[in-house]
Amino acid sequence: MRTNPVLRVAAHAHGNRAVLDAVEAGVDTLEHVSFLTPEGCDPSDEVLTAIAGGTVFVSGTLGADPKAPGTPPMAIAAQLGRIHAGYGALHARGARLVVGSDAGIAPFKPHDVLPHAVAELRGLGLSAGAALSTVTALAAEASGLGDRKGRNRAGYDADLLVPEGDPALDAAALLNVAGVFRSGVRVR
Template sequence: MLTIRARRLFDGRNMHHDRVVTVANGRITAVTGPGGAVAGQGRPGMVDFGGGSGVPSEIVDLGDATLLPGLIDCHVHLAFDASLDPLAGLEAPGLIDRMREAARRHLAAGVTTVRDLGDRDFLALRLGLGAAGPEILASGPPITTTKGHCWFLGGEADGEEAVREAVRERARRGVHVIKMMVTGGEMTPGTHSHRRQYGAAELKAAADEAHAHGLPITGHTHCAEGTAYALEAGFDSVEHCSFFTEDFIEVDHGLLARLAASGIVVSITAGLAPAAAPLPPRMLHLLPALRESLRALGAARVSFVIGTDAGIAPVKPHGVLPYGAQMLVEHGFARLDVLRSITSTAARHCRVEHRKGRIAPGFDADLVAVDGDPLADITALHHPMAVFRQGRHVSA
């Protein structure tokens, strides 16, 4: 059994002070305050658990730290290596081993659950890391049109029936979410971020088939039209939700109001880590407008989580989620909302809210302790003092 003390505890919803968390068999068994039974009873090195059972306990006193639920990154690509040419690594031997190492980098940053939204050959379902890495919720290869965005991952499907069969295949393989490329993207030559790849009938077919199998569906969409089509098709969430036009970015405030009213979740791919490699010229040109669209998302009060798109470029290394949280705060999002977006809100979005994203009895003992108070200074998330996965102290 493990007992953890910290000056502050963010339980996934609110901040508390001077709490003690008890862990056994990979689960949280109790959370008590000052003077509580766990904190105050039993001889040194022991805690009174289960009516005075005297079960030996390791005690970790974190001092002036904040204990949080393990963080959740809702959009990563473990198959991409965050290099200048992330596609090259797909062809090199040892891809699954590199994916395992990428996953471990997330864990070292305090991210105990990741949602992989695009791999090759469904490898993310086969990593088998256990407590040595984050829990992985995976989509497999994203569904895309022939030669569409990320076609090289192997998810090409055209027409309603082919799209339905692609969803059924993923359900048979045990994916946790369906990912569909509603628009083109920056990574794939010949596709365009401001253009849709699928029509309304195909998108609705995919959403209906996903829901028939009890799976959520999310759509990669970089333009207003694509986002509107995903919303109308019944998608559960959209990734990016940027507002690309052929030449620039133009925020559709009416669409943002519709998103906020609908409750559909926007997975904001925020976070740029300091990197030696500069942004490509096109992205440097668009960055100010992208930042304004981020502010507009915050002002519209859409339901949101953070999915960093980790792996796609040097500024998106694996483990970049703390920079995503920092970026949102810097663009006007409330710190409390941001902390919830990477813990309890993310867990609900990923359909693991019954065991992830909270510090409460019965939940998985996936925890991160940071130096300082992230409600006062969000950059405290950059300084993990300890990471626990399934109740095991695994990092820092």
Template sequence: MPGPTRSAGSPNVPSRTSTRSSRSRCTHTWRPASPPSGTWATGAAPYSGGGTGPNATTCRRCWGRAHRSPASADTAGRWGGEASGVDGIREAVRLRAAADADLIKVMASGGVFTPGTDTTRPQFTDRELAAAVNRAHELGLPVTAHAHALNAVEQALHVGVDGIEHCTCVTATGAHVPDRLADRLAASGVAVCATLGTDPGVVTPPEVVAMAAAAGLSEAALRDGVATLHRAGVRLVAGSDAGLGPAKPHGVLPETVVEYVACGIPATAALAAATSVGAEVCGLGRRRGRVRPGFDADLLVVDGDPTSDITALRRPLAVYRAGHPVRG
């Protein structure tokens, strides 16, 4: 499956977040903890306040094609790069591992806001993408794939990536997640980050809406895709693609969970996607993600019961990290 270019965008990943483009994802699971009347405690559920908050697991290095711009030129060699051919890709992965990478991210398809790329086509051949995955796994590193194109999602699943970002399944006729593919994703156990979540107070500029529409993406199509993934039992994690634009600022993760519920996902499952499942995907499930003895006491207290009103996540009252208050 050849593509015209090899590219990658900002390192937003399902299992870990990049320090260059953090999703503000807190990897701790929701669990009620006998809260006072009128409040609810969660195990470090999404926190949108500024300043210090619960621990976030970050990825020190990610690899894909870097956005070449003055702002990123000084970090291009560390954060990203371009590669093609099996040998070139294996070497690129080796170099990132030698630089103490935590995770390899590959742009398996083009990006909506990446000029010169195509969201409907894979950007690597099967052999190239398999080479990236195999070399990373040989070095003990997980791999996540940015994939909008339906063929790119299928390709990523086929070669055994650990995570898929977006998973919108775009074709020339629009975005649609086939039921059969959703079943295969669920059976594989791959982590999928659907990147919903926007600031409801920000009006998306018409030109941005037009760009998304041109790529076959609409709010209805995205939510329908997430609903399909959930019904199939896909391992969903919560991530917002924060930093992409004004409507997706860092700290917008509560809106991701709110939108998951709007897709028909039960509140408890949506909260788990932002907390317990995230902890498991990050390899932290044995000490974070649950309110229980022996686990890190990272807690978010909100005004209300998010299992009956998910928008309670927008009303944080207190934040605790390792049992110590950092807000409230």
């Protein structure tokens, strides 16, 4: 007999008030969390504290391929450094950070930008292990699949990406894929 899975609730929130409202409503994940205000980017202490003190996951919009054509809109591009600093501040406070890339939204965000996000997170102060877990174990947990995906353990689905090189030493190794396995079967 198949049981219905628990549905996860995600809020796409940018500004401080929207983020606080979503946290107070009890959403599971916050997408974007850019801290944008009419004046720019302002990661308020109230928002950082509310997120870090709760159980919500922050799905930060990360991942930029320097070879991709185009650029983000000027309003966002001008604030990227502060947005990323906000993600770093969230991590430093113990928030549960995962990566949401917004891949495919525009030419400057092609579908293969996720590996670039791991390197960006390293630049924000995350250790190699913490950065990798944002796209593996924590991402699976945020999606409600943490009991069977996101880890290389007995009893878990054997969905694996095998890079050439060690991404714990060099995040760029994730860009050089040697193999992909789904349920233990090689697909690439």
